[in-house]
Amino acid sequence: MSNYDYLIVGSGLFGSVMAHELKKKKKKILVIEKRAQPGGNIYCEKIEDINVHTYGAHIFHTNNKEVWDFVNSFVSFNNYINSPIANYKGKFYNLPFNMNTFYSLWGVTSPQAAREMIKKQQGEAGIHKSENLEEQAISLVGRDIYETLIKGYTEKQWGRKCTDLPPFIIKRLPVRFTFDNNYFNDRYQGIPIGGYNTLTEKLLTGIETLTNTDFFKDRTYFQSIAKNIIFTGRIDEFYNYEFGKLEYRSLKFETEILDCENYQGNAVINFTDYNTPYTRIIEHKHFEFGTQAKTVISREYPAEWREGTEPFYPINDKANDELHKRYYELTLKEKNVMFGGRLAEYKYYDMDKVIEIALSKAEQLHAKN
């Protein structure tokens, strides 16, 4: 017997936005979440009264006014602007690559001098067709920026040499010839005031939600209680890995409470040399301009993904994309199951994109049913 119109597997942004939109259309919904708390990757744990981004630093940014208005209808956003700093062997550089970076690297003080420097280095490299990531990066921004700010970070992040990585990973590298350290070009940006959990709580208000509940622990039962399923978990798992497992990169976080008010003076510092084993240190309080007596930092270590660790970044190389395509073809045959979100689509999506897609899919479902 179907008790629910929709069973939503996963309470990340995709599942929560779908749940909210379908509830508005008077549908009866059950959300199940295998973790101990809802929210997926945007969940934050409160430590020392600081919102700690448990699954990696999340900064909301979008150009989409509809999405911005949507999230602001639940929670107001602060005016945090992401301006990460790169630490290369103890020297600091501003990111994204801009006039401040070029000044620190070369002492140049005009956009024209910076352009000439990059052009000179591109010419010296003499690369006509990039065969790997290293050549691609040097042909885009020259050898100095590549070696100081890209090489070590990228090799740590992917666990492979830049000469063994495909060039397509960096199609473009944003270079700015102004003194502007704002990482994003989007019109709207910020962190929810009070943290991301407020957004999740508001989205799921009035919706039956079971945490610590894994769909695969009792699949037959869960399939029997709802007319339709919205699945936001791993697509290969849904099909019992029948074609094989999709691969991911993972991260390990080493989180520490420090007995000081301000540890590094910025929310995000990237360590771009190869020998520092972590890629970033996040000081969480700075996302919300915190003034607490203590601070909490997380060192971020890239890691190979294996079963039991978090599948963070899909590896969209040829083999994995082809594998995903085979699973995707199976989804087309499903009548009452809809797939969405980063794990089901095996795609990296920023939060705004996930919300945009969920809003539009909810509209389509409503039109259909």
Ligand SMILES: Cc1cc2nc3c(=O)[nH]c(=O)nc-3n(C[C@H](O)[C@H](O)[C@H](O)COP(=O)(O)OP(=O)(O)OC[C@H]3O[C@@H](n4cnc5c(N)ncnc54)[C@H](O)[C@@H]3O)c2cc1C
């Ligand atoms: C390290 C990192 C940093 C990021 N930073 C940013 C950023 O700064 N800005 C930005 O816009 N985006 C960022 N993102 C992207 C953002 O996390 C995603 O856009 C968003 O989380 C996607 O939501 P989702 O619902 O698709 O997936 P998720 O948030 O992963 O939610 C899926 C949920 O489904 C649950 N689930 C899976 N399988 C089952 C099952 N079998 N049964 C029950 N529940 C299940 C999972 O536990 C999870 O809670 C970042 C991503 C990562 C990995």
